[in-house]
Amino acid sequence: MQIVPVPVRQDNYAYLLIDEASKTAAAVDPYDVNKVVAAADNLGVQLVAGITTHHHFDHSGGNKEFVSKFPGVPIYGGSDKIPALTNLVKDKDEFTLGDIHIKLYLLLCHRYCVGSEMDAALSYLGTLPDSTIVYNGHEYTNGSLAFAKSIEPENKAFAKLDELVKSNEIVTGLTTIREEKEWNIFMRLGNATVRQAAGVSAEASASVVMDALREKKNNFRG
Incomplete structure (x- = not known):
């Protein structure tokens, strides 16, 4: 497994979560789709899924463009407020990406919470x-x-x-x-x-x- 940060906006990170055996990757918070795709192309990996950490625009704002560029890819996330969501997940839900076993942890707080x-x-x-x-x-x-x-x-x-x-x-x-x-x-x-x-x-x-x-x-x- 390889995790590659992709700086986007002024201070955000998107990520490529890469299964090196299958040369496939999930894009985490692909706000700037062009940057994320360029990073994937540079590493020679195919984007096959998206994971959105939460619905705020600076994290989910690239989802619609992402799915238009990669029709049929699943978008995982923990809120139905997330644009282009296909797979609503709960705390500790699991799925696989190639040989990578992924477990998602749901945190009910970001910046705007008590x-x-x-x-x-x-x-x-x-x-x-x-x-x-x-x-x-x-x-x-x-x-x-x-x-x-x-x-x-x-x-x-x-x-x-x-x-x-x-x-x-x-x-x-x-x-x-x-x-x-x-x-x-x-x-x-x-x-x-x-x-x-x-x-x-x-x-x-x-x-x-x-x-x-x-x-x-x-x-x-x-």
Whole structure:
């Protein structure tokens, strides 16, 4: 299996999920169809499916063009709001792409949700094996790292992330769930320093901490 990021828009990622044995691929969030097709052609793989992470336009906006270019290909997704959807999936539904076995995890939160929903989504991701490689939908690493340093300045894990950002133009696919737990502020809601910086009590619920952190992030200009 090979996963190839395709930068689209200003800070989005589409991906090619490639079965190397059959030279076939699924396009994940193919917003810019021409870029995705060019990447597939360059790698000599045939696009046979689409996977849409969620219905927001910057992720699903290329679906109609994609299916017009590749008639009959299935489009998998977890919401009936997704354009050109053919296969509505539920949490932990599975399908295959060549020799690749794919399991889909449904997270009920993206950007526009309350703290309890975002906490539930990230906690769910936190149950995946620590070795799970993380591929982002957006390239927000620089801004997220700057904000994290303002919240938890003594966190030594940030040094590795700093080095990754400085050494790689594309950071997605270079970190794991274990590392996210070490440096992703929004997965560290129980940490005393994080709670203090968020301005909440030691007894506050995780959702209260999440809401406070998100408000600080929205207003962060560092």
